[in-house]
Amino acid sequence: MPMTPTVRTFRAPDSSAALAAAKAALGPEAVILATRAVDGGLFRRAEVEITAALGQAEEDLPRTRARPRTPAQAVALHAAGGVEPRRSARAGTPRPEDDPLSDEIRLLRRSVEEARRALADVTREARAGRDLQLPPAGAEVHARLVGRGVEAGLAEGMVRTALAATGPDPAAVLAHVRDLVGERLVPCRAPWLHDGRHLVAAVGPTGVGKTTTLAKMAARAILEARKRVAFVTLDTYRIGATEQLSRYGEIMGAPVLVARDAGELARALERVADAELVLIDTAGRSSPDDVARQAALVRTAPRVQVHLVVSAATGALELAAVADRYRALHPDRLVVTKVDEAAGPGGILSASVRVSRPISCVADGQRVPEDVHALTGPQLVELIVGPDGAVE
Ligand SMILES: Nc1nc2c(ncn2[C@@H]2O[C@H](COP(=O)(O)OP(=O)(O)OP(=O)(O)O)[C@@H](O)[C@H]2O)c(=O)[nH]1
Numbered sequence: 001m002p003m004t005p006t007v008r009t010f011r012a013p014d015s016s017a018a019l020a021a022a023k024a025a026l027g028p029e030a031v032i033l034a035t036r037a038v039d040g041g042l043f044r045r046a047e048v049e050i051t052a053a054l055g056q057a058e059e060d061l062p063r064t065r066a067r068p069r070t071p072a073q074a075v076a077l078h079a080a081g082g083v084e085p086r087r088s089a090r091a092g093t094p095r096p097e098d099d100p101l102s103d104e105i106r107l108l109r110r111s112v113e114e115a116r117r118a119l120a121d122v123t124r125e126a127r128a129g130r131d132l133q134l135p136p137a138g139a140e141v142h143a144r145l146v147g148r149g150v151e152a153g154l155a156e157g158m159v160r161t162a163l164a165a166t167g168p169d170p171a172a173v174l175a176h177v178r179d180l181v182g183e184r185l186v187p188c189r190a191p192w193l194h195d196g197r198h199l200v201a202a203v204g205p206t207g208v209g210k211t212t213t214l215a216k217m218a219a220r221a222i223l224e225a226r227k228r229v230a231f232v233t234l235d236t237y238r239i240g241a242t243e244q245l246s247r248y249g250e251i252m253g254a255p256v257l258v259a260r261d262a263g264e265l266a267r268a269l270e271r272v273a274d275a276e277l278v279l280i281d282t283a284g285r286s287s288p289d290d291v292a293r294q295a296a297l298v299r300t301a302p303r304v305q306v307h308l309v310v311s312a313a314t315g316a317l318e319l320a321a322v323a324d325r326y327r328a329l330h331p332d333r334l335v336v337t338k339v340d341e342a343a344g345p346g347g348i349l350s351a352s353v354r355v356s357r358p359i360s361c362v363a364d365g366q367r368v369p370e371d372v373h374a375l376t377g378p379q380l381v382e383l384i385v386g387p388d389g390a391v392e
Pocket residue numbers: 205206207208209210211212213235238241282283284285337338339340341363364365366371
């Protein structure tokens with residue numbers, strides 16, 4: 001007896017949990033039709049949504065000349081190595097519904113392909129855990145961390161420490177890992193809420209959001225703390241850079257000064273002596289010499305706090321490389337941007353452990369000033385590890 005396809009969606013914090021839920025509800029023959037990431041915000045949990053259909057058991061599928069009745073059956077049949085679903089069993093007698101059906105089948109095939117890839121990712125992560133010869137509880141937590149973008153080596157180190165401390169209970173291992181992440185991600189007061197006169201300089205790779213983040217900080221300081229704010233830019237390199245900052249300054253009624261060398265910077269700072277928050281923008285440069293020259297110039301400003309800005313969207317390995325490149329400049333704070341574009345924000349940990357500096361704020365969008373947040377310790381941990389609760 002052919003089964004009637006049942007199509008259902010399942011949501012869970014990660015793809016392995018969503019797959020497990022689909023298999024639990026629909027049985028091991030469930031056919032995954034689509035997977036998609038459901039966006040979370042900083043305060044909303046992101047989820048993975050899987051659409052699955054109750055498939056036919058392989059032995060039930062006709063081996064030849066079968067005709068799928070619905071798209072789900074067609075995909076099940078095709079995935080199970082059955083016959084070409086487009087043509088009817090009676091070859092040469094095309095049916096009127098063939099064309100819309102084949103369109104749907106094409107779409108569904110693509111979805112199945114995407115789902116297969118997602119499944120391959122999950123399997124690879126699980127295999128990585130096994131290859132490391134971690135006990136099941138450790139492999140599970142390791143897979144979760146890697147799935148959230150945490151560098152595999154960092155994940156392994158934390159999981160092994162947690163296993164040694166707690167024993168092989170996945171929930172206890174995960175709880176201990178949360179503590180370890182918390183120790184590595186230290187929050188601090190939002191730069192726009194600092195007392196007294198405060199100088200903040202943004203340094204970091206090209207295009208990570210230095211200028212935008214400074215504009216967000218300025219707007220927050222003006223709106224929330226009623227502070228007098230001034231901008232100084234050292235970015236005379238990129239065409240349009242001064243105009244970009246001047247536009248923000250104009251909108252906010254904050255002066256924008258340009259400095260090309262230490263003398264000009266000192267004079268600019270004197271001119272904005274009454275500003276409580278001075279935001280110093282720098283040019284994103286790729287050459288290490290240019291980066292070092294600019295950092296040396298920034299450091300001539302008395303009591304300046306240097307914020308290294310990194311983009312979470314670049315992934316763990318790139319974040320680690322950026323942190324290594326900029327560590328020599330001794331940044332005082334870390335700013336993380338583009339969390340909204342990061343497939344897994346866990347990569348932030350790679351930068352954080354390398355520069356070992358407090359995280360002053362996290363940006364998750366282009367809107368000024370809404371998309372910048374000074375997160376608490378637990379919020380930072382949640383960003384990396386995902387929402388609290390049992391291991392999924
Ligand atoms: N999605 C997203 N986009 C962002 C975020 N922060 C900045 N951007 C965007 O990233 C682009 C580059 O931002 P900028 O602020 O000009 O970057 P920059 O680091 O100053 O760039 P350079 O000065 O050229 O090195 C702009 O389109 C911003 O709107 C963020 O948190 N999320």
